[in-house]
Amino acid sequence: MMMRRRTLFGMGAGLLAAPSLARAQAAPLEVAGVYSLSGTFANVGDLLNKGTQMAVEHYATAAGQKINYTLLDDQGDPGRAVRLVQEAMGQHGIRHIVGCTNSAIALAVAKEVHARGGLYIHMAGADEATGSECNRSSFRWPGASFTAINATVRPFIQRNPTAKRWYTITGQYVFGDSLLSNLKLVLADTGHQLLGNSYHSLSEREYSGYITAAIAAQPDVLAICNFGNQTVDVLRQAVSFGMKRNVKLVVPWSTGLDQYQAWGADICDGVYFGVNYWHGVDAPGNRVVSEVVMQKTHAATNYLQACGWAVMQMLVEGAKKAGTTEIPALIGAMEGLVYEGPTGTETIRAADHQVIKDYYLMLGKARAAMHDANDFAEVISATKAFQRPELTGCHMA
Amino acid sequence: MSGQVLVFQVLNGLGIGMIYFLLSVGLTMIFGLMRFVNFAHGALYLAAAYAAYVVSLLTGSMLWGLLAGPLAAAILAVAAERLLLRHTYAMPHEAQILITFALALIVQEAVILGFDAQAKNVPVPDFLAGIVFLGPFVYPAYRLAVVGVAAVVALLLWVALERTRFGTILRAGSESTEMVSLLGIDVHRVFLGAFALGGGLAGLAGALAAPLRGVDPFMGEEALGIAFVVVVVGGIGSFTGALLGGLLIGVVQSVMSSVWPEGARLMIYGAMALVLLVRPAGLMGRA
Numbered sequence: 005m006m007m008r009r010r011t012l013f014g015m016g017a018g019l020l021a022a023p024s025l026a027r028a029q030a031a032p033l034e035v036a037g038v039y040s041l042s043g044t045f046a047n048v049g050d051l052l053n054k055g056t057q058m059a060v061e062h063y064a065t066a067a068g069q070k071i072n073y074t075l076l077d078d079q080g081d082p083g084r085a086v087r088l089v090q091e092a093m094g095q096h097g098i099r100h101i102v103g104c105t106n107s108a109i110a111l112a113v114a115k116e117v118h119a120r121g122g123l124y125i126h127m128a129g130a131d132e133a134t135g136s137e138c139n140r141s142s143f144r145w146p147g148a149s150f151t152a153i154n155a156t157v158r159p160f161i162q163r164n165p166t167a168k169r170w171y172t173i174t175g176q177y178v179f180g181d182s183l184l185s186n187l188k189l190v191l192a193d194t195g196h197q198l199l200g201n202s203y204h205s206l207s208e209r210e211y212s213g214y215i216t217a218a219i220a221a222q223p224d225v226l227a228i229c230n231f232g233n234q235t236v237d238v239l240r241q242a243v244s245f246g247m248k249r250n251v252k253l254v255v256p257w258s259t260g261l262d263q264y265q266a267w268g269a270d271i272c273d274g275v276y277f278g279v280n281y282w283h284g285v286d287a288p289g290n291r292v293v294s295e296v297v298m299q300k301t302h303a304a305t306n307y308l309q310a311c312g313w314a315v316m317q318m319l320v321e322g323a324k325k326a327g328t329t330e331i332p333a334l335i336g337a338m339e340g341l342v343y344e345g346p347t348g349t350e351t352i353r354a355a356d357h358q359v360i361k362d363y364y365l366m367l368g369k370a371r372a373a374m375h376d377a378n379d380f381a382e383v384i385s386a387t388k389a390f391q392r393p394e395l396t397g398c399h400m401a
Numbered sequence: 402m403s404g405q406v407l408v409f410q411v412l413n414g415l416g417i418g419m420i421y422f423l424l425s426v427g428l429t430m431i432f433g434l435m436r437f438v439n440f441a442h443g444a445l446y447l448a449a450a451y452a453a454y455v456v457s458l459l460t461g462s463m464l465w466g467l468l469a470g471p472l473a474a475a476i477l478a479v480a481a482e483r484l485l486l487r488h489t490y491a492m493p494h495e496a497q498i499l500i501t502f503a504l505a506l507i508v509q510e511a512v513i514l515g516f517d518a519q520a521k522n523v524p525v526p527d528f529l530a531g532i533v534f535l536g537p538f539v540y541p542a543y544r545l546a547v548v549g550v551a552a553v554v555a556l557l558l559w560v561a562l563e564r565t566r567f568g569t570i571l572r573a574g575s576e577s578t579e580m581v582s583l584l585g586i587d588v589h590r591v592f593l594g595a596f597a598l599g600g601g602l603a604g605l606a607g608a609l610a611a612p613l614r615g616v617d618p619f620m621g622e623e624a625l626g627i628a629f630v631v632v633v634v635g636g637i638g639s640f641t642g643a644l645l646g647g648l649l650i651g652v653v654q655s656v657m658s659s660v661w662p663e664g665a666r667l668m669i670y671g672a673m674a675l676v677l678l679v680r681p682a683g684l685m686g687r688a
Contacts, residue, residue: 046513046518046618046619047517047518047519047520047617047618047619050517050518051519176663202658202662203662203663204658204662204663204665204666205663205664205665205666205667207666208665208666209614209623210417210654212413212416212417212544212655212658213410213413213414213417213654213655213656213657213658213659213662213665214658214662214665216406216409216410216413216655216658216659217406217410217658217659217662219409219539220403220405220406220409220659233520233617236520236615237614237615240522240613240614240615241613241614244525244532244541244543244544244613245532245539245540245541246531246532246539246541249532262519265519265521265522266519266520266521266522266615267522268522268524270524270530271522
């Protein structure tokens with residue numbers, strides 16, 4: 005009798021375990037990350053990739069399938085990125101792609117993944133990614149240039165009503181132009197004056213001439229329309245030329261902590277920054293990211309790590325809702341998906357596949373006011389400022 | 402562009418030009434003496450900037466960093482010359498370019514491995530943290546100090562090259578190494594000295610640039626591009642040419658920032674093309 009009971013118990017346990025065994029034996033989910041681990045954007049791509057890798061290790065599975073992650077190093081070249089994606093999808097059967105280091109790469113990869121019937125989740129900054137270039141296969145996590153400008157410039161204007169005269173220094177490429185055109189619209193809408201703009205090339209590293217031109221225009225506000233190391237250099241040189249004395253400095257698109265560390269507190273003090281992510285935000289999703297990153301790196305999470313994490317989390321959350329990683333079902337499940345992301349409750353808008361999330365306006369603190377080594381700035385406002393779907397130009401293909 | 406803005410931009414351009422001179426003088430000196438194309442020049446600049454960053458972090462004083470940077474670059478230059486580059490002097494220029502380019506990549510990747518790929522801030526020394534008013538013109542005190550250092554270096558180099566025995570040997574070596582050798586002078590030691598001096602100058606430029614632009618692993622290749630333009634404009638191997646070339650490029654870049662901002666960087670190369678059309682050997686070069 006005892007034997008029979010044991011046998012029955014064993015059989016029951018076996019039956020209960022069967023579905024999970026079946027799941028465990030399911031083919032792994034192959035996911036490729038497209039990042040620039042060498043070339044001009046290597047400093048950005050490296051951290052994005054690490055964020056994605058940490059998310060892969062943390063979640064481990066998507067809809068019961070073990071996640072296998074493959075890195076595709078595009079070396080900052082959109083053409084190479086497309087070739088690598090073609091190879092991954094064509095020869096290795098990978099259908100799930102995440103990541104990008106800049107907008108040009110994302111826009112090129114998005115077309116390729118869509119044409120091959122895959123899924124692509126990225127962090128491009130150009131409006132076009134969920135606008136005129138949108139497609140059903142592609143999803144974007146961060147707020148883009150419309151969001152960056154509207155979530156920083158409008159609250160800035162409310163706080164500084166007397167700062168009427170603006171000057172801009174802009175990187176001359178898709179994203180810089182996109183920030184500038186959105187800024188012009190907001191300034192026109194609020195009755196502010198744009199005194200002038202200095203474009204500079206993407207290879208520029210010496211900005212004193214542009215800053216001299218800005219000083220000569222005698223603006224109340226200098227806005228820097230760019231991203232990455234060029235933004236770091238422009239702000240550093242503007243501060244060194246004493247512009248903080250009588251000009252408000254606004255950086256509508258910054259990456260937050262890693263750039264604050266590159267500037268140091270003395271430069272950040274009194275400068276307004278727009279950021280997509282801040283490690284100090286108290287939200288359930290952010291607590292998860294922060295704990296994992298702290299455990300792995302013994303440091304606070306920065307935007308790039310959070311971004312890399314978020315694109316993988318979106319895939320996992322979508323698969324969880326769909327119960328499968330099959331592309332059509334996954335895309336359907338992701339449209340309208342609500343989940344706890346790194347900035348709080350985040351929603352994927354079905355109309356253009358844009359994640360609706362907070363974008364923060366931050367004000368740099370004086371060194372003496374910092375509570376810890378990462379406390380460079382305080383959050384002034386958190387805004388979900390997104391272009392209305394009918395105005396994005398997105399016609400879902 | 403108003404007259405006042407033009408004056409601002411010319412003054413600013415002269416400042417940029419002095420920094421470019423400092424960046425390129427070591428490169429032109431090494432080529433002038435040794436006919437050696439050193440693509441690792443930017444790597445020495447990079448190594449010095451990071452040495453300055455580390456030492457300023459450890460000591461809390463950028464002044465120590467400014468001393469450590471050139472020293473580190475000079476030591477690296479000597480080590481590279483003794484262990485590797487001396488074996489390449491007889492090789493064609495193409496081989497020297499490949500070898501020094503590889504060396505530059507090794508230094509760059511070592512920096513990424515040792516630190517990471519992120520830019521780091523290097524604070525300006527406290528007593529140079531402010532701005533200076535030159536009439537209506539505002540200029541950062543630290544930038545002005547860098548211009549001053551570059552001017553002093555230019556003067557000292559001129560004295561060293563024109564008024565000392567070492568300078569005489571260097572100049573003679575640049576004309577004919579065989580003749581100098583026949584006179585009983587150890588040319589290899591002269592080469593080593595030139596390499597150390599060239600490296601030290603690249604290092605000084607790197608250490609001084611660190612508070613101006615921060616440090617990142619890719620600053621070396623950017624610096625190398627500018628240094629080559631200045632050397633070609635000034636005339637390869639010419640000390641005075643490096644000074645004139647640096648000033649010309651700095652002024653063109655700064656003035657064009659107001660006239661045609663999006664083309665300011667392009668006009669550096671435009672100026673180089675124009676100079677080469679008029680004087681194919683550069684401003685002070687000899688055909």
